[in-house]
Amino acid sequence: MNKTVNINLAGIFFHIDEDAYLKLQHYLEAIKRSFTNSQGQSEIIEDIEARISELFNERVQNNKQVIRIKEVDEVISIMGQPEDYLVDDEIFEDEPQSSYKKKSTTSKKLFRDTDNSYISGVSSGLAHYFGIDAIWVRLAWILLIFGAGTGFLLYILLWILVPEAKTTAEKIMMTGEPVNISNIEKKIKDGFENVTDVAKNVGESIGAAAKNVSESVSNAAKNVNVKKQSNSIKSSSKTFFDTVGDVIMFFFKIFAKFIGVLLIIIGSFALIALAVSLLSLGVADIIHIPGLDLVDIANTGNTPMWLISLLAFFAIGVPFFFLFYLGLKTLINNLKSIGKIAKFTLLGLWLISIIGLVIVGIRQASEHAFEEHFIEKTEFPITFNDTLNIKMIGNDNFNLGFHRRHNDFKLAHNENGNKVIYSSDINVIVKSTTDSIATIVIKKSADGRDYDTAIERAKNINYNFQLKNNTLILNSYLTTNPENKFSDQEVNVILYIPIHTILYFNSTTKSYLYHSRRNDNIVTNRNTNHYLKILDNDIECLDCPDGDFKIKVNTNGVKINEDGIDINDGENSLKINEDGIRVKSDEVKVNIDSNGIKIETVK
Known part of the structure; x- marks a missing residue:
């Protein structure tokens, strides 16, 4: 019997076995020692802890489940040992293959790359996902918007539905690389290098401006750095579209919350109604409550009503439960998943219920065959x-x-x-x-x-x-x-x-x-x-009465009597009686009755 420890890892609460806690603690301390002299040490450690927290969260089915050594070993095998990597600064100046002892592959995930975006990062995110240059994606959007006209709506939908790559782990997954210690460190160091390059460029620009302040405007124009101007335009457009995106997302979130409330109301009322009606009907059939004889008489297939009620409850109730759960997920951002076991169990019950109802329906229909x-x-x-x-x-x-x-x-x-x-x-x-x-x-x-x-x-x-x-x-x-x-x-x-x-x-x-x-x-x-x-x-x-008289004509193709008029020449027909007027030809059918006028073309 082992003790359990409560830990807070990257803002998420976990129960962990004492032995597993000690192993995880030693692992994190070894990682910290590996990055003692590394630039951006704190950011690297935070991202590693966040990734470990995500991996633990995937393996925990409910809030009371305890993390054991097995789960810790699985996470360590994914993240890798600190000693497996060369973590000094020179590693990023070597060839890519020297940074890994072995290279693993993983599937890419679609995110919006806002670090390299002009508007929202959709194009750069798609470029990462398909492994092409972002310029081709942007050209494709231009053709869709000005060509088919549907590109704008599709772009807005992707902007809303595709999440932004915010964490280091998400940015790594966006490129299809494994999320481990080495790649997290490399990503953060790349960020520091970019900041250093920017600062260096700014310093050079200021020095050049001070040195050439007396030069003519024409010489200054010759020395314009096109790349810096492009970055300035990119930064301005990004700020504008970020603001537009924030406004759109604000209204979208309000609308999503409203839909979430609506889904909760629909799901809860449907589940309550099903539970009360169908289960009550099934229980009443089991204990033979009077008043259900009509239901039994209509049940020509002789299937027990409690079984039909149970099958109908799961067949209808499971979709409404997921509607209810979807509404909760919309309202509560950090709502914990019900777990794969529960999802697959409900899916299995739903499929069994659908198959059962189909069998009952076939059996019922066969009684009228x-x-x-x-x-x-x-x-x-x-x-x-x-x-x-x-x-x-x-x-x-x-x-x-x-x-x-x-x-x-x-x-x-x-x-x-x-x-x-x-x-x-x-x-x-x-x-x-x-x-x-x-x-x-x-x-x-x-x-x-x-x-x-x-x-x-x-x-x-x-x-x-x-x-x-x-x-x-x-x-x-x-x-x-x-x-x-x-x-x-x-x-x-x-x-x-x-x-x-x-x-x-x-x-x-x-x-x-x-x-x-x-x-x-x-x-x-x-x-x-x-x-x-x-x-x-x-x-x-x-x-x-004397005023009543009867017209009766019955010739070839023409019938006129008290029931109405019926004219038929073999190809075309006209029928007028108390049900309405019906006209049929080779090309069209016309029905005029109490329900209105209906015109159909004959194929």
Whole structure:
């Protein structure tokens, strides 16, 4: 059992094992001794400590993790031993290969090089990254800005998004060199040499000016140092664009903070809503809380609801968590990373959840892959010249009105107290027949994962009707056992009525009749509350007002009747009915209805 020590390395707090601390302390002291007589010793040591701090931070998963000798050895192997390098001043006057015992390679990172910049350092940073001269990058920007016109926006984005190389380690990584003791020392010494050169040039300039103060203006012009003038212009432009950049960054940071707050609000509310709704639904399914029967009936794949809720929680919640975390990162600059283990764990959970939901969806869809029908026929003693009244009847237990709802289903108890699924998905169709008596056909339909399942579910649909004194009473609903699930159950009531029979549909049937005459159907919802005489594939209204008249044209390519106008010559067509106007040609399609006007070109 070892003691732990708390240290502050380059402004970052670490817990470190006592043995590891002693080794790190000896290592740093050896580095300091190596640079005792070196120019810029303090700056070199600070940058080395900052780099070591970065390496430790990459290896620590949370604030409570203790740094051991293993991590210290890894960092030392990256930074190198002090005795591996010649650290006296003459090292920088020798050939490059003498500064290393061995040369390692590392990948470059993109930064803005503000030390060699005219505006923001984007061009010089890209030049380092691609290993070319900065002048070519600047020429490329000029061509993009004045040529395509998109260069300015791209430059601003890179200015905002690409970080500036501030530390010595970042400046070294920008050039693709390994960040170790030798390169840190070399970079800092280069900086001191640049300062010395600048001071020397300034001194020479002052001396030359004092010596030649009496010379003519023309001689002075000949001695103008073009390089110094260029540096002066560069310095002035850099100051101006730095100011512009600071203003842009100020407003960008305000905008980024606003976006961060927005992301936190969206992420937190989404996570809370998901946790409350989905997890509550899953728990309720496990303990069988009443009220979730409808959800269970719709779940034709029989996948446990708690599993669906859990998969949905991770599939939706993980992206919103990272939105929340991104918002925190935007607001808090030094927010510690959640660690690679946590990130990959969440990514794995998200992928598993997505795959799981896809499997559940496929399984659910497969339960509606096939549709089958079960047909029941019944003859009843209605002959020609008889009058048949037709009406719908509801059920007080189901609280149904007389309105058809397609694909709608609910759960209730019938008159025997049994739980049933009920639906109002009923269609009434009327066709004429030359037979002497009427026939009613009950066509029951349902979906299933295969034909056998579909037809079994269709057979299990309960639908009733009765004939009393020439009045046909049709149920306005169907029922089925909850075990059959909701499988798009539907009933079509097809009436085959002898010619010359009189029909009367009262107002309760209006919603269950078709809007138009199609598939040999001869009665529409506009014909209710009227006495209708059945003709051969047609009807005649016996009590319609005298003002009503019927136009019927059925020639080659032209149909005009009570349903509207239909003109079709094979290539072009025009259809006008209660649904709107539809025009189609070889080149264009035009639809005009309650939703507006839609024009499409035909490819």
